[in-house]
Amino acid sequence: MKHSIKAPAKINLTLDVLHKREDGYHEVEMIMTTIDLADRIELTTLKEDLISIESSGGFVPSDSRNLAYQAADLLRNKFGRKDGIHIFIDKQIPVSAGLAGGSSDAAATLKGLNQLWHLNLTTKELADIGAEIGSDVSFCVYGGTALAKGRGEIIRQIPAPPPCWIVLAKPTLGVSTADVYRQLNLDGVAHPQTEIMINAIEQKDYNLISNTLGNVLESVTLQQYPEVNHIKEQMDRLGADGVLMSGSGPTVFGLTLHESRAQRIYNGLRGFCNEVYMVRMLGEPE
Missing domain, CATH: 3.30.70.890 (GHMP kinase, C-terminal domain)
Structure with a gap:
């Protein structure tokens, strides 16, 4: 079985840091919005009990350093899945760019596997799982435009800005x-x-x-x-x-x-x- 899903990039309209927290993270307050630049994630089920990563772009790790890999691994462990999964990333978002490309790939993987494996998780449940992977993943699960607080995992959606x-x-x-x-x-x-x-x-x-x-x-x-x-x-x-x-x-x-x-x-x-x-x-x- 195959499933394909878009993973759009984000930009920060604001990014504020309030203070450093006792857990080592920084308390942030930022407004992010998605843009029409996106990777495409293609998920294919495998008979073998493994996760494999393939990417069209260079400098994208194909092992557990990859956030999409971590997303699949986390869902498999949480729900006791033995299904293997092949993740192909058609990479259009530049790497290490401040555009949340890796986080968006992870969010798309969570959403795609939720459908492929019929897990019936809500968007909030997926976003909470995403927070375990990285600070921007929760926002990327929701998409659109939002105020993100905490270390980035507390999301309040707001209307879209005017088109430009x-x-x-x-x-x-x-x-x-x-x-x-x-x-x-x-x-x-x-x-x-x-x-x-x-x-x-x-x-x-x-x-x-x-x-x-x-x-x-x-x-x-x-x-x-x-x-x-x-x-x-x-x-x-x-x-x-x-x-x-x-x-x-x-x-x-x-x-x-x-x-x-x-x-x-x-x-x-x-x-x-x-x-x-x-x-x-x-x-x-x-």
């Missing part, structure tokens, strides 16, 4: 999320205005959304990687209405209402950045 174009640019470098959080100093950092962003989204106020983008992790990543700051400056110069780094980086995105301007930003960035994408805001659950 998004240009993404990822420099050829990888950023360790753990390292960024380790070096984060919250003294004197400018915190995003989360409630204003929620109101802007609910009112479909595109200009206010563009002007309220904020990410405290930029204070670390932009300092360590001047290339990321250079991309931000270029996007701004080329006419994006709002520009922000997603997650811990290094991907930067720019918002615009007009396809022609998105195309101009895309073309302008292609000169010095290999991985550039021009996509639409999704904002609604699949």
Whole structure:
């Protein structure tokens, strides 16, 4: 039996870190939304009692380091399944980019196996299982647009932002999320205005959304990687209405209402950045 499911990327419209918790994680408050850039996960049942991973993209682990593998392994153990599963990842989301590609693959695997194995788990139950895998997996199970709190696993869905174009640019470098959080100093950092962003989204106020983008992790990543700051400056110069780094980086995105301007930003960035994408805001659950 086979089952295929999309795994969309996300961007952070806001990312705030409130404090470090006693369990070692950071207390976060962030608004995320899905975009029209997605991996596709194909699940195939196997007679053998094993999990196998195959990917169309490089730099994707094919063992237990892969979050989709961890998702399948977790479900098998929780429900005593002996079914083998082959997971093929058609990789379109850049790796280690701050776009939750691995987390979205894990969430899609959970949702796909829930259907394939007739487990009848609710979205919340799947999201709770996803929280055991990684901080962004719970959001990716829900999809759409949401406020995420705690370490990212407490999800409150909110309406979709108004539709717009998004240009993404990822420099050829990888950023360790753990390292960024380790070096984060919250003294004197400018915190995003989360409630204003929620109101802007609910009112479909595109200009206010563009002007309220904020990410405290930029204070670390932009300092360590001047290339990321250079991309931000270029996007701004080329006419994006709002520009922000997603997650811990290094991907930067720019918002615009007009396809022609998105195309101009895309073309302008292609000169010095290999991985550039021009996509639409999704904002609604699949």
